[in-house]
Amino acid sequence: MGKLVSTMFVTLDGVHQAPGGPEEDPSGGFTHGGWSFTYGDEDFGRFVAEVFERAGAFLLGRRTYDIFASYWPKITDPGNPIASRLNALPKYVPSATLTDPAWSGTTVLTGDLAKEVTALKERTDGELQAHGSGALVRSLLDLGLVDTLHLVTFPVVLGSGRRFFQEGALPTKFRHTGGLITRAGVSVQSYDVAGRPEYGSYIAEQNQRPPRALPH
DSSP: OOOEEEEEEEETTOBOSOOSOTTSOOGGGOOOTTTTGGGOOHHHHHHHHHHHHTEEEEEOOHHHHHHHHTTGGGOOOTTOHHHHHHHHSOEEEEOSSOOSOOSTTEEEEOSOHHHHHHHHHHHOSSEEEEESOHHHHHHHHHTTOOOEEEEEEESOOOSOSOBSSOTTOOOOOEEEEEEEEOTTOOEEEEEEEOSSOOOOOHHHHHHHSOOOOOOO
């Protein structure tokens, strides 16, 4: 079975809305679109290119799909590591309202999300990748379908906008598998989903320690 891999750009305060530009997604009165742009150095570009090289197909939320579909089909340079993959590989969009997608290679998923995505993972050669698509990825995490999360944290606080992890998220434990800090200060950390959190108590641990021997 293939892996479902999510790459999520977030600020220090957890906002994932509209990292790419002011007009990308101003919904809710969001005025900070484009907050990731100034951090796009060579280290960051290398990471993104390596991620897209591993793609076998893409799973995108409706809002992210609309944003991508308005931009990437216009980029026809075969040497562009993002556009060449997005335009050539299969794209899947769970949606009840998208009926006639114009972007070549797009399939709309209308059935049960868990069954549809499980089937996609089974038949995808390479990674099934979700980019952005915060609401979709949260649902997939709750369903236990995400295998790997690349959490890309930018050194900026916005104070408003849609957060990736929200109140009510399913408690989830992750295992750190690697990471880097770009020269611009972006933290790129990779995690595999590792089940549910484990709990303990420092106070209980302290009480269980044997008392120290008194000095003679």
